[in-house]
Amino acid sequence: xxxxxxxxxxxxxxxxxxxxxxxxxxxxxxxxxxxxxxxxxxxxxxxxxxxxxxxxxxx
Amino acid sequence: xxxxxxxxxxxxxxxxxxxxxxxxxxxxxxxxxxxxxxxxxxxxxxxxxxxxxxxxxxxxxxxxxxxxxxxxxxxxxxxxxxxxxxxxxxxxxxxxxxxxxxxxxxxxxxxxxxxxxxxxxxxxxxxxxxxxxxxxxxxxxxxxxxxxxxxxx
Numbered sequence: 001x002x003x004x005x006x007x008x009x010x011x012x013x014x015x016x017x018x019x020x021x022x023x024x025x026x027x028x029x030x031x032x033x034x035x036x037x038x039x040x041x042x043x044x045x046x047x048x049x050x051x052x053x054x055x056x057x058x059x
Numbered sequence: 060x061x062x063x064x065x066x067x068x069x070x071x072x073x074x075x076x077x078x079x080x081x082x083x084x085x086x087x088x089x090x091x092x093x094x095x096x097x098x099x100x101x102x103x104x105x106x107x108x109x110x111x112x113x114x115x116x117x118x119x120x121x122x123x124x125x126x127x128x129x130x131x132x133x134x135x136x137x138x139x140x141x142x143x144x145x146x147x148x149x150x151x152x153x154x155x156x157x158x159x160x161x162x163x164x165x166x167x168x169x170x171x172x173x174x175x176x177x178x179x180x181x182x183x184x185x186x187x188x189x190x191x192x193x194x195x196x197x198x199x200x201x202x203x204x205x206x207x208x209x210x211x212x
Contacts, residue, residue: 015137021069029108029119
């Protein structure tokens with residue numbers, strides 16, 4: 001399993017940089033997703049202590 | 060986690076990625092976007108959808124049924140990994156567009172958790188609270204952070 005994980009993250013194909021790719025970041029579909037995510041995080045912020053805890057740093 | 064992935068394109072500016080799913084129902088373009096939702100905490104939202112028209116319209120609920128879910132999710136994982144290489148302090152949140160899709164994410168994260176957790180901390184949201192990800196728990200949303208960053212912090 002260890003080898004598989006290493007292979008997946010290290011042997012991934014190169015990502016093609018395409019400057020001609022349309023910018024869809026302002027598309028209403030994604031703007032709405034962003035709005036919902038902001039709302040969700042405001043209501044349910046993740047506690048900083050959880051992020052830094054040993055429990056968070058899972059084995 | 061040795062699933063094959065589709066080739067990704069990245070605009071290298073807006074943290075957006077595209078790829079093409081191929082299967083029995085044809086070719087479906089897909090877009091992945093990392094949206095900054097809180098600059099103070101470096102929180103990003105992972106947004107994902109099908110590009111369903113030449114005008115670049117998106118659909119969250121489209122079911123292409125190309126029998127390539129594993130490959131699609133491995134490709135999204137590749138995009139997440141690439142993004143985290145560029146933004147190692149980022150906290151990336153993900154939620155499925157439907158409970159079924161959130162459940163699918165849950166299943167895939169659980170399946171590959173041993174591999175994922177070597178590099179990333181994974182958290183789940185359930186019953187109004189965040190907690191470290193556990194395989195048997197059915198979460199409503201997920202969040203990942205890079206492990207090295209947390210160790211430094």
